[in-house]
Amino acid sequence: MLLSQKKSRKHPLEEYIERLIAGEALLADSPEHVMEVVGILHSYGIVLDAYSRNLNYIAENQYLVIFPFFKYFNGEISTKQLLRHWWHDRINFEYAEYCMKGMLWHGGGGLDAYLDTPEFETRSRKAIQAKFKGNPLMQGLDWLFPDFLLEQTRQMCYYSGLGQFWRVMSDIFVELAEFYEQGKIKSIPQVVEHVKAGLVKDAGLPISYSVKIQGESYEIIPKSAGLTFLPDVAVPYVEAIFFRGTPFLGTVSFNAQAYQISPDQSRFAYGALYADPLPVGGAGIPPTLLMQDMRHYLPDYMHDIYKRSRRGEDDLRVQICISFQKSMFCVTTAAILGLAPYPIDTTDPEQQQKNRRYLEGWMDRFKESRLYAVNA
Secondary structure, eight states: OOOHHHHOOOOOOOHHHHHHHTOOOSSOHHHHHHHHHHHHHHHHHHHHHHHHHHHHHHHHHTTSSOOOOOGGGGGGOOHHHHHHHTTTTSSHHHHHHHHHHHHHHHHOOHHHHTSSSHHHHHHHHHHHHHHHOOHHHHHHHHHTTTTHHHHHHHHHHHHHHHHHHHHHHHHHHHHHHHHHTTTOOOOOOHHHHHHHHHHHHTTOOOOOEEEETEEEEEEEEEEGGGBBBBIIIIHHHHIIIIIIOOOBBBBOOOOGGOOOSSSSGGOOOOTTOOOOSTBTTTTTTTTTHHHHHHHTTTHHHHHHHHTSSTTTTHHHHHHHHHHHHHHHHHHHHHHHHHHSSSSSTOOOHHHHHHHHHHHHHHHHHTSSSEEEEEEE
């Protein structure tokens, strides 16, 4: 009897496992969902283009600049730019840095592993020495605190890695919107397939990073390190930003005695797939910056969708956040299917069993997520 009970016991999210096996997505398919997901990813793709350009600019041109006052200007400094910056009439590049620091803190993947190797330290030391040659103050600082500039170099590697990752994702999302307007994208599974195809296509794209100092190039992450787009940057990004994230200041207590934040990083569930959209729009909540940026590039049909809601566009950032979460479940579906041990439509019983165990592992992580809410 116990054996039969064990066999009949189903996973709490069995419905979603069956969906994935049937070639569907974590987000239910409907014309409204397709329009909403494509529209928000179109806006997101435009914003990611700006984020990636700035991250790559900082990595390549602001290497070990101790007070990078103009790092958000991409080298175009003018009175007009300064006024727009002070008036906050600009893209909020701070959110890009928030994601970068989340990846740096959580680590994981080949990039994180490489940054702890002797090769990385040797290459970084050469760049640091060249950068501060003839600067006794910085040389003295490096002598007193030998890990300080090394850690700054690690951070610059994440600026570059995330910038390269978002460059690819921006192109995928903008192309998705073009296909939708051409009538080539009509369902959520097609959205997922487009994103998955883009991830697979660029999976082996090499990730490298070098800086120019006094006209000479210094390779900090050479191509010979073997770092590639999907396993070494994309997967750690999904883990750090979609799942774990960081607790939002002002919403939970950071006091260890309050026990509102788990001391175990692996149990963090503050990422994009878990976050409550309602705080979005409040001061100090990082995703507010992203929603503010995306609102400037929403297609007209997205405004029509939001205007039909109970509050109209009075809570626009919250509605954008909900749409964004729906889209991220589609992107996550693409990642899950792309990383599956075997093709999801395999007919081999042993492969099917391994795929099911793989999917159950993912579903365990979705139990407390917004999966039910986005499908409501």
